[in-house]
Amino acid sequence: MPLLPARPSRPGLRTTEPGDPGPIPAVSFHDVAVLREDVLMLDGASGRVQSGQILALTGRNGSGKTTLLRVLAGLLAPTAGQVAVLGRVPDERDRRFRRSLAALIGPPMSARDLTVEENLRFIAATWGARADPAQEHAAHLLESLSIGALAGRYPHELSSGQSQLVAIAMTLSRPFDVLLLDEPEQRLDAERLDLVIGLLAQQAEQGAAIVLASHSPRLVEALADVAVHLEAEA
Numbered sequence: 374m375p376l377l378p379a380r381p382s383r384p385g386l387r388t389t390e391p392g393d394p395g396p397i398p399a400v401s402f403h404d405v406a407v408l409r410e411d412v413l414m415l416d417g418a419s420g421r422v423q424s425g426q427i428l429a430l431t432g433r434n435g436s437g438k439t440t441l442l443r444v445l446a447g448l449l450a451p452t453a454g455q456v457a458v459l460g461r462v463p464d465e466r467d468r469r470f471r472r473s474l475a476a477l478i479g480p481p482m483s484a485r486d487l488t489v490e491e492n493l494r495f496i497a498a499t500w501g502a503r504a505d506p507a508q509e510h511a512a513h514l515l516e517s518l519s520i521g522a523l524a525g526r527y528p529h530e531l532s533s534g535q536s537q538l539v540a541i542a543m544t545l546s547r548p549f550d551v552l553l554l555d556e557p558e559q560r561l562d563a564e565r566l567d568l569v570i571g572l573l574a575q576q577a578e579q580g581a582a583i584v585l586a587s588h589s590p591r592l593v594e595a596l597a598d599v600a601v602h603l604e605a606e607a
């Protein structure tokens with residue numbers, strides 16, 4: 374699977390290249406394949422990304438991007454290949470693994486009877502955040518995505534693009550070292566896409582390793598230190 378340097382790394386960071394082991398990666402996957410009931414869902418993907426870097430998964434519909442994200446999140450066991458996230462095999466039932474990894478793969482669960490801001494604070498609280506910092510962080514996330522005015526809405530009172538922004542805010546409202554995102558650009562206008570790009574760049578600058586699947590050339594060009602193009606077709 375080719376590894377394409379999509380843009381120069383930020384200073385002090387290394388771009389992953391074939392044959393170059395580099396520093397210990399935060400996320401690595403090698404020759405990962407998933408076969409399910411005679412469907413080859415993913416065919417031999419390889420890549421790695423270090424803390425502070427962003428890896429973009431690209432490829433046609435059905436090429437296996439979501440499947441690979443689900444493998445990295447520990448939601449799906451690979452049929453073949455090796456995967457390591459912060460040095461451990463993904464295991465969704467391992468609390469230390471779960472604490473290190475935040476993922477937006479499909480619509481997140483939200484509490485219907487909590488407002489947007491309360492949902493963010495609730496998620497932060499489940500990971501041990503105290504009330505005041507959780508409230509500040511929620512406000513920061515919502516303002517960063519220019520949806521502060523929606524803080525008091527309920528999840529079912531949002532447009533589809535607003536729901537996507539809230540989903541991103543919910544994902545970032547908890548602690549993580551590794552962030553997985555499936556097509557974060559979904560349903561966003563150009564202005565909001567730029568806000569998401571800025572927020573994700575900030576997360577990487579603060580040390581997160583990010584793996585995202587995307588069909589947005591704009592997002593990939595702006596963010597990716599490394600791009601892995603999946604070739605398999607549906």
Ligand SMILES: Nc1ncnc2c1ncn2[C@@H]1O[C@H](COP(=O)(O)OP(=O)(O)OP(=O)(O)O)[C@@H](O)[C@H]1O
Binds near residue numbers: 432607
């Ligand atoms: N639950 C499932 N059972 C069987 N096959 C599946 C299942 N989910 C996905 N697939 C198949 O696995 C392959 C990879 O799907 P996947 O969703 O990972 O692709 P993708 O690259 O994320 O696509 P898209 O760009 O459309 O989101 C496809 O051929 C798909 O039809």
